[in-house]
Amino acid sequence: MSSSAKSNGPAATLEKIAKVLLEKHQSPGEGVDMAMLDQDLTRLIGVFHQRGLTDEQSVMLAGQLMQLARLDLAGGFSEEGIENALKHLQMARLIHEKILAGANGDVQATQRLAMNLVALADLMESRGMPGDHHEAFALHQAGMELRERLFKLHPDSTEVGREVVFGLNKLADFLFRRRQPDAMDQALVCYQRDLEIAEHLYFRHRKSPGAARDVVFSANKLADFYMSREDEEDQERAMVHYRRCVSVCESTEGEYANSVLAMRDLSVALGKLANALWKRKNKRVSEQEEAFKLCERALELRERCLQLEPKRAQSAADLAQVLQWLARGLMDRGEGGDRERAYELMKRSLDLRERLLSANPNSLDAVRDVAVGLEWLGDLVVERAAGDFVDEALALQERGLEIRQKVLKVDPNSLRAAGEISMSLVKTAKVLRLRNAEGDVARALKYYQVNVDLYERLYATHPEADRVVRDLIRSLETLALCLKERGLEADEKRTSELYQRCAELMAVRLEGEGNGAERLVNMAGVLLDQHQPGAVGQAVGYLETAVAANEKRLGQEEQGGSKAAKVELGASLGRLADALERRVEGDDLAKAVGHRRRAVELLEEVARAEWVVVNSAREWVVALEALAKSIGKGAGDADQTEAFEVQRQALDIALRLAEAEPHSEDMRRTVAVSLYLTHDCALAAGEAEEADRYLNTCRDLLRDSVDRGMVFDESVMELYHRLDGEV
Numbered sequence: 001m002s003s004s005a006k007s008n009g010p011a012a013t014l015e016k017i018a019k020v021l022l023e024k025h026q027s028p029g030e031g032v033d034m035a036m037l038d039q040d041l042t043r044l045i046g047v048f049h050q051r052g053l054t055d056e057q058s059v060m061l062a063g064q065l066m067q068l069a070r071l072d073l074a075g076g077f078s079e080e081g082i083e084n085a086l087k088h089l090q091m092a093r094l095i096h097e098k099i100l101a102g103a104n105g106d107v108q109a110t111q112r113l114a115m116n117l118v119a120l121a122d123l124m125e126s127r128g129m130p131g132d133h134h135e136a137f138a139l140h141q142a143g144m145e146l147r148e149r150l151f152k153l154h155p156d157s158t159e160v161g162r163e164v165v166f167g168l169n170k171l172a173d174f175l176f177r178r179r180q181p182d183a184m185d186q187a188l189v190c191y192q193r194d195l196e197i198a199e200h201l202y203f204r205h206r207k208s209p210g211a212a213r214d215v216v217f218s219a220n221k222l223a224d225f226y227m228s229r230e231d232e233e234d235q236e237r238a239m240v241h242y243r244r245c246v247s248v249c250e251s252t253e254g255e256y257a258n259s260v261l262a263m264r265d266l267s268v269a270l271g272k273l274a275n276a277l278w279k280r281k282n283k284r285v286s287e288q289e290e291a292f293k294l295c296e297r298a299l300e301l302r303e304r305c306l307q308l309e310p311k312r313a314q315s316a317a318d319l320a321q322v323l324q325w326l327a328r329g330l331m332d333r334g335e336g337g338d339r340e341r342a343y344e345l346m347k348r349s350l351d352l353r354e355r356l357l358s359a360n361p362n363s364l365d366a367v368r369d370v371a372v373g374l375e376w377l378g379d380l381v382v383e384r385a386a387g388d389f390v391d392e393a394l395a396l397q398e399r400g401l402e403i404r405q406k407v408l409k410v411d412p413n414s415l416r417a418a419g420e421i422s423m424s425l426v427k428t429a430k431v432l433r434l435r436n437a438e439g440d441v442a443r444a445l446k447y448y449q450v451n452v453d454l455y456e457r458l459y460a461t462h463p464e465a466d467r468v469v470r471d472l473i474r475s476l477e478t479l480a481l482c483l484k485e486r487g488l489e490a491d492e493k494r495t496s497e498l499y500q501r502c503a504e505l506m507a508v509r510l511e512g513e514g515n516g517a518e519r520l521v522n523m524a525g526v527l528l529d530q531h532q533p534g535a536v537g538q539a540v541g542y543l544e545t546a547v548a549a550n551e552k553r554l555g556q557e558e559q560g561g562s563k564a565a566k567v568e569l570g571a572s573l574g575r576l577a578d579a580l581e582r583r584v585e586g587d588d589l590a591k592a593v594g595h596r597r598r599a600v601e602l603l604e605e606v607a608r609a610e611w612v613v614v615n616s617a618r619e620w621v622v623a624l625e626a627l628a629k630s631i632g633k634g635a636g637d638a639d640q641t642e643a644f645e646v647q648r649q650a651l652d653i654a655l656r657l658a659e660a661e662p663h664s665e666d667m668r669r670t671v672a673v674s675l676y677l678t679h680d681c682a683l684a685a686g687e688a689e690e691a692d693r694y695l696n697t698c699r700d701l702l703r704d705s706v707d708r709g710m711v712f713d714e715s716v717m718e719l720y721h722r723l724d725g726e727v
Helices: 002-006 010-027 034-049 055-072 079-101 107-127 134-151 158-178 180-203 208-230 232-250 260-279 285-308 313-333 338-359 364-384 388-409 415-435 440-461 466-486 491-511 515-528 535-556 561-585 588-609 614-631 636-658 665-684 689-705 713-726
Strands: none
Touching: 010 034, 034 079, 034 561, 055 079, 055 260, 055 636, 079 107, 079 415, 107 134, 107 158, 134 158, 158 180, 158 208, 180 208, 208 232, 208 260, 208 466, 232 260, 232 713, 260 285, 260 313, 285 313, 313 338, 313 364, 364 388, 364 415, 388 415, 415 440, 440 466, 466 491, 515 535, 515 561, 535 561, 535 665, 561 588, 561 614, 588 614, 614 636, 614 665, 636 665, 665 713, 689 713
């Protein structure tokens, strides 16, 4: 081969592209002939399809395309940048798929394709065009299928297991961001499985720093999820996981144990546990003091990290974060001198963030951190005192808003940036209303209107994004409420128009996406989460319509209806019963019991027809337990007796299922929970001796299971530790 041919061959072209990409990465501001680069890449892709590249060259080409996609977005998520990045990622995907097809399940080829799919999913979500969220979800699922398939072949591989943990986290985060009831349930399942796998790998590779960090990361994620639900029981679950993080961090060995990375991981765990304790509604004095000790310890660790790595931006950012946590805790406690110290800590936190932004003015994360710091300091100033301090708070909030607007200009289609600027608009408006000087209410209304306009614009480009619709409805309601409070006769028409727009948006969402009953159930969940006056009643109306639609569907099917139709109707009946028990008007409790009886009938039919399908029978058990709980809310002795009988039926079914799978962790969990619920029902029915028997059996089952090395979810482990401690 001639020297000219070699210089224009695949190897030389790949080397030239690698050099250009490196220069672009090191000097992002300098121009690169993208047309020439694309021409070279297109030529190489043609050679690849003609099988003219070696496996190594093919992998290198796909990697360069993914690297180029990252560089496409280096200047921000512009429309052109996103489209170019998508094009390059799709090219890389085709190459990775062909490589995997010829590699017969190769670990690295599978992992590369899975990573490619996740990158595509992230970008589709960021673009947010109609259909993008559905496509992103499908890509995440495809990536997970690849990783799960690999994990089945290599269950003891730390590398493969960690890839599954990563994929589950990405999928769970995606579902969590959607904030829809069903998506949140799926997210919880992903977070729980993620932690289960991480714990499995840690158990087998106790001295591996990577395995330890995965447990900490996954437990933190699950705990954060529980904290987001703002339920007392969920907060308790969150604290169990945060304590687990601290325990793992403190028990690590080897070189990692004394590293800056280990100190940072421990400080995060300590800070999050402190935050969880502070957020408890009925926290004891001892818990508040424990939170301060934890946060002070986290502060010491982060001060040390910054001393050891004074030029590392992450160390400064970490210190700023823990200073913010501690300031928040001091404000909540509110003892003598706490507010002044909180103010100084928050100012120091903001100063660190300002320096980081000065050193890296193009960093969107640094911009966001400064905006957060300004807003927190503004909140703190408002809480610290009124009067003269309100002017300072307003100046801080307005500067934070100005910074947020810069982020939105860089990334105008970003739902995250829109959510952040929306929060800033609302906070600034609140401070104006608090100050209530001449013209302040009018200015606040302007900010609320800007917020509405922002979400109307996003809705025009993201009509399928549930989060956008939810936030648009909320912004409309906030503006309407402010107008209503102002009380001017001229505002009444505008207020009515805003509420009418809310109703239109809800109707539009209910008509979309094919399954009207499912949409009704989802919208009811959104209403129940909002805690607005009248929301529960409106949710009941949606759920009654959903139940009627599902009953109609079941009646139209042949041979008594399909399993799917019965399960869907049973689920909607359960949701309706939940909502009625929250509303508690008139005969709502009696209606709830009736709906649960109907759900039990349906799920019993499914379970008896598919007894070998464990999930069907387990759903029957859960429905019976919910029915027993609802009946037990009655005031009469007969109610308690019937509740006990229904719960015993649920336990009998659970025990029969367990006989078929005596070593199954899932079945042992089901039986243990059912035993404990039966104990509660027996007590309520006045059967103290039987209650003790059920409790002792539950304790023995859990103890035997734990002795066998089984690890249950956090709620059951909490029950185990509580019962074990009562001996």
